Structures are given as C-alpha cells and as structure tokens.
Amino acid sequence: MSKPLGILAAASGLVAVVCGAFGAHGLKASLSPAMLATWETAVSYQFYHTLALLTLALSPLAATTSGRLAGWLFVAGTAIFSGSLYILVLLGMPWLGMVTPIGGVLLIIGWAALLLAFARRHGSDH
DSSP states (O other): OOHHHHHHHHHHHHHHHHHHHIIIIIITTTSOHHHHHHHHHHHHHHHHHHHHHHHHHTSGGGGSHHHHHHHHHHHHHHHHHHHHHHHHHHHTOGGGGGTHHHHHHHHHHHHHHHHHHHHHOOSSOO
C-alpha cells in the first residue's frame, strides 16, 4: 500500500468529479461541441487513471520499483494530458494540444511499468 499514491488518487478523483460537473453544468452552454468533447476526453482519461492509481495504491505492487514508477507516471501523465486539455478549453490556448501527447506517452509508459510489475510478481499464483 502507498499512502502518497492513495492521497493523489483521492485528490485526482475529487478534481475529476468537479471538472465533470463543471463541464456538464457550467460549460455546456458556452462551448462548441468539439471543445466540450475535448473537455469530456480530459475528464474520462483522468477518471480512468484515477481508478488505476487507486487500485495500484492499495496493491502490494505499490511497494515494488515498477509499481511505484507506474503510479508516478500515471500521476504525471494525467496532470499533463488532462491538465493541458482543461487549460486548452478554458483559456483557448490551442498550442497546448502539442503538450497533450507528452502526457499520453507518460500514461502508456505507466501501463508498461505496471505490466512489468505484474510480470515480475513473485507468489504462488503463477
């Protein structure tokens, strides 16, 4: 179990719910369908990786090097991927679309690290 990753997962979940509600109720009338879809993509990816991070934080894999790496990559990837999309929509800064893929790559590497953590796992459930 990892307290820091658990705290970050809970904070990310809180932010994802707030952003989801804000998009549905505060932004829906003022955004184009394309920008609303961008916002919803950010919220969705944040939720997916919040749940992955929470599961990892509660898992014994969080004590492994690969597990910790996966967790921190999920944190950084989510912040960059979803964060850049939130800012792009709110501030109309389309150049941030160039930053978003960096977050996506970090998320992909995080999943690879999690795969490695499972592959290296020792135990009776081979």
